[in-house]
Amino acid sequence: MIKNLNFVLCFFILLTSCRSIQKEEKTDSPMLALRDKVAFELCELYGADQSVRKTPGFENKFNLAILPTDTVVFDRFIKVVKEYGYPTIELVGEKNWKNECVESSSVSILLHNPHRLINNDEYMSLFLSEVEAGRMNREFLAAVLDKYYWVRRDEQGNKKLLYGSGFGKPCLKYRKESDAARQEIGLEPLKESDFIQCK
Known part of the structure; x- marks a missing residue:
């Protein structure tokens, strides 16, 4: 009788623990999916930004290849910022942030497109609001400009x-x-x- 009671008690504790773990996983899964989605998008953008500059044959082809690529990459980056905010470690998670393509994407894209902020009040306002929200460094914005x-x-x-x-x-x-x-x-x-x- 006591053995059966111990078994039932252990089974009940195990079942409760599993349910709480499952609940945690279900709660975290959308967040993990979002982190991976944003990180993947940033890596794609970084890849395009860098490959057009480093692929043999594209050197000094600014108007032919680099400028059009920068335009597409910047426009996609703006969509990311508008939807999720300026990329931070909190947004993509520490694991994703460790990847160069995630951490360096924002820096690279903005430094290759400073004219888009200077010549467009909407973009300047967008990044100023990201600075005010604490997601973007004010000194870095100054460097971009x-x-x-x-x-x-x-x-x-x-x-x-x-x-x-x-x-x-x-x-x-x-x-x-x-x-x-x-x-x-x-x-x-x-x-x-x-x-x-x-x-």
Whole structure:
């Protein structure tokens, strides 16, 4: 009788444990599926972004191959951001985030498309809202925007940097423009020592 009671008690505990584990798995499964779905999309985008630059025969084919690919990749990335938010480790999970194609996709795509933010208020607002939501780093947004100016030169040949990012220090003669640009994305003005003297 006691053996039967122990067996029934053990069976009941085991059954309850299994049900709670099954319930947890069912709860987590949609989240895991979403994480994998977003991670897979980011890897596809990163693959397209990188392969068009590294595949033999495509070097220096900016207008023919790179620009059209960047446009398609950026447009798909915008859909991801609008639907799920700017990619973070919380969104895709730690396991997925460890993959280069997941972690580096946002950085690569945005640095190859800074003109899309500069020339389109909708995209600028979208990424500013992601910064305000805490999903995107404000300094990184400044670097993306500075990349646009890094390739542009004024009449004297100076780079037209504004944000004081890793792309370099702006010219002191552009201080007003720099202050306004940084204020727009919520950054304090640069100190005078953060500028360089230019022609």
